[in-house]
Amino acid sequence: MLSEVFQGPEMGEFIIIRDTACYSGRRLLKYYINSALKREESVHVLGFDVPEHELRAKLDSSHLHLWLCKDAFALLHMDIHQQGIVECLTHLASTVISVRPVNNTRYAVATTSHRKKSRKVMQKEEFFSLTEDLKLSTEIKPNQTGNVQADLHTKSEMDPTSNLTFNLCLSEVERAEKEKVALPFVFSEEKKSSLLRPGRGSGRIMYEPDSNDDIDDEDPDDDLDV
Amino acid sequence: MFADLNSILNTSPDDVRQREFILLSDRKADASFLIHHFLSFYLKAGCKVCFVGLVQSFSHYSAVAQRLGVNLVQARQKGQLVFVEALKASAAVMFSESTDDAAQMFDYLRSPVPELRALFESVCASLIQAEADSSAPPVLIVDDVSVLLSLGVSVRAVLDFTHYCQANICSRLQGCVVTLVRCDDDDEDEDEDDDESSNRLLRALSHQCTLSLRVEGLQTGYCRDIHGQVEIWWRGTGEDVQSQRRLFQYKVYDKSVSFFAPGTSSAVL
Numbered sequence: 001m002l003s004e005v006f007q008g009p010e011m012g013e014f015i016i017i018r019d020t021a022c023y024s025g026r027r028l029l030k031y032y033i034n035s036a037l038k039r040e041e042s043v044h045v046l047g048f049d050v051p052e053h054e055l056r057a058k059l060d061s062s063h064l065h066l067w068l069c070k071d072a073f074a075l076l077h078m079d080i081h082q083q084g085i086v087e088c089l090t091h092l093a094s095t096v097i098s099v100r101p102v103n104n105t106r107y108a109v110a111t112t113s114h115r116k117k118s119r120k121v122m123q124k125e126e127f128f129s130l131t132e133d134l135k136l137s138t139e140i141k142p143n144q145t146g147n148v149q150a151d152l153h154t155k156s157e158m159d160p161t162s163n164l165t166f167n168l169c170l171s172e173v174e175r176a177e178k179e180k181v182a183l184p185f186v187f188s189e190e191k192k193s194s195l196l197r198p199g200r201g202s203g204r205i206m207y208e209p210d211s212n213d214d215i216d217d218e219d220p221d222d223d224l225d226v
Numbered sequence: 227m228f229a230d231l232n233s234i235l236n237t238s239p240d241d242v243r244q245r246e247f248i249l250l251s252d253r254k255a256d257a258s259f260l261i262h263h264f265l266s267f268y269l270k271a272g273c274k275v276c277f278v279g280l281v282q283s284f285s286h287y288s289a290v291a292q293r294l295g296v297n298l299v300q301a302r303q304k305g306q307l308v309f310v311e312a313l314k315a316s317a318a319v320m321f322s323e324s325t326d327d328a329a330q331m332f333d334y335l336r337s338p339v340p341e342l343r344a345l346f347e348s349v350c351a352s353l354i355q356a357e358a359d360s361s362a363p364p365v366l367i368v369d370d371v372s373v374l375l376s377l378g379v380s381v382r383a384v385l386d387f388t389h390y391c392q393a394n395i396c397s398r399l400q401g402c403v404v405t406l407v408r409c410d411d412d413d414e415d416e417d418e419d420d421d422e423s424s425n426r427l428l429r430a431l432s433h434q435c436t437l438s439l440r441v442e443g444l445q446t447g448y449c450r451d452i453h454g455q456v457e458i459w460w461r462g463t464g465e466d467v468q469s470q471r472r473l474f475q476y477k478v479y480d481k482s483v484s485f486f487a488p489g490t491s492s493a494v495l
Contacts, residue, residue: 021432024461049433080430 002028002097002110002126002138016093018086020079023101023108027130029075034134049075102127107139227266227294228259228483234458234474235437239271244363246402247392249435250370251428253409254443255454259478261369262287264404266296269307273362273402276352278345280312280373293481308352310345316377340379342387350394353401363401366391370406372424381427392434407431436461444475451493453477456485 015032019025026049036043074093078086090096095114102109107127114122127139170178182188216222232238250260258281265287268275279287287309288298301307312332319332331348334340353364374384388405395401407428432438438459444452452475459471474485486492 021429024433077430077433080426080433 002112002128003136013095014074014093015095015097016074016076016089018076018078018090018096018098020077020100023099025075025097025099027134028097028099028110028128029073031130031134031136032073227270227296228263230483230485231260231263232267234472234485237267239267242268242271242273242363242402244400244402245396246437247396247435248402248404249428249431249438250404250406250441251409251438252406252441255441257406257408257439257441257456258369259483260439260441261367261404261406262290262294263483265367266291266294268365268367268402268404269296269298269301271362272306273365274306274308274353275301275365275367276308276310276349278310278312278349278366278368280316280371281369283313284309284311310349334379335377340377341383342374342379346387346390349391353395353399364395364399365402365404366395367404368406370408372406372408372427375424375427381423381430384427385430388431388434405431432461451477452491455488 017025017028033043033045074089076086076089078098095112098111100109107129109125110128111125112123116122129137131137218224227239237243248264250257250264265275265277269291277287284298291298298307298309302309310331316332316335319335331344333344334342349366353366371384371388375381388403391403395403407424409424409428438457438461440457440459441454442457443454455473455475457471457473473488475488475491476483476485477491
């Protein structure tokens with residue numbers, strides 16, 4: 001996605017590259033300037049940060065300094081501005097690329113979020129590296145680290161059932177027999193029907209009314225004519 | 227001048243790199259030995275040096291330089307060293323005691339919105355004179371810029387000053403700038419939105435610099451044999467791009483400093 005950011009058919013993009021002191025985003029910016037120059041587009045640079053000769057180094061500078069606004073690119077040092085300002089600028093941009101370093105590698109991570117004209121937001125995280133002569137190579141997601149970790153896990157995982165004093169495994173016959181056994185308290189169709197049918201041998205309540213069962217508290221002697 | 231540090235940085239007085247913006251910083255440790263190193267280094271290399279001393283008086287720097295084998299008084303008389311007595315001048319301005327040239331340079335301290343234009347102009351003037359009659363690059367050393375914050379100058383004004391210095395001295399005159407920033411001890415997260423902190427100044431200067439030496443005290447506290455660690459960070463400029471970091475521990479001796487890889491102090495091994 002990094003390499004496609006600048007090649008889409010949409011016009012009038014505003015793209016922000018956000019970096020911190022740990023990793024400079026300037027080379028990525030130079031890569032984009034260079035790729036614009038290679039397509040023979042005119043690029044106008046407002047350099048607030050570094051002198052011109054540094055920026056010009058390694059750029060194909062024949063087309064530099066001509067006015068023609070198609071896309072706007074900006075480099076923003078996130079860590080020296082207040083959070084609010086950074087976020088305001090981020091909202092203005094149609095594409096935000098945040099770069100940060102990865103420990104001890106020549107790769108860095110770029111998180112790109114792109115808002116299309118249709119308001120669809122696309123987000124992607126990529127590993128990238130830039131060579132001396134501003135060639136970009138990208139890699140999708142942390143392949144190496146992920147794989148290495150996975151390998152380590154599989155190696156360290158031994159079969160836990162191998163050294164046991166009892167048998168945890170089932171043969172096919174055993175498994176078939178086990179599945180035949182109906183477990184208690186499982187509500188099968190048979191049980192259900194036997195419970196619903198009023199069987200002959202099932203219990204019945206026999207009740208013969210007794211005179212003592214019917215005592216009225218307000219008339220204990222049963223002699224009032226209420 | 228410490229030979230150890232020269233070999234780490236791969237420089238020598240005969241081979242001074244131009245257009246360097248060197249940022250020294252310290253946290254819970256004292257990085258002034260690096261200031262003395264660079265002062266004597268550039269004087270030995272024959273560069274014209276402008277030194278803004280906000281922390282100590284001339285006699286202090288002179289006494290230390292004497293031990294490192296450089297005579298500041300002589301250099302000053304020859305005109306190789308321009309020493310701005312900022313410590314005394316800023317105090318004098320505050321108490322409205324003097325009206326001489328040095329005091330005018332620090333006139334900003336009394337203005338409602340302090341800015342460092344006068345300081346920049348005088349520094350530049352002293353170095354431009356030098357450029358005419360020597361081939362070695364001019365050098366500006368400031369010890370240290372975070373004192374300016376304490377004097378009421380805003381971070382923005384200090385950054386303007388360093389930016390102008392970089393544009394003029396590094397870029398136009400092909401010289402070098404060395405500055406020291408002392409950081410607050412408290413954690414960086416706490417003053418995230420604090421506009422006037424030295425941490426913010428340090429972050430902004432880290433973007434500008436080409437070489438950063440960050441001195442920190444040991445996390446485990448004071449140690450007799452290891453005084454702290456220094457992280458050396460080559461941040462690429464436009465031309466040579468790959469940035470590179472290395473970490474060393476150090477011990478300051480009377481006349482020298484030894485640097486060694488973490489954990490390999492002679493007291494440990």
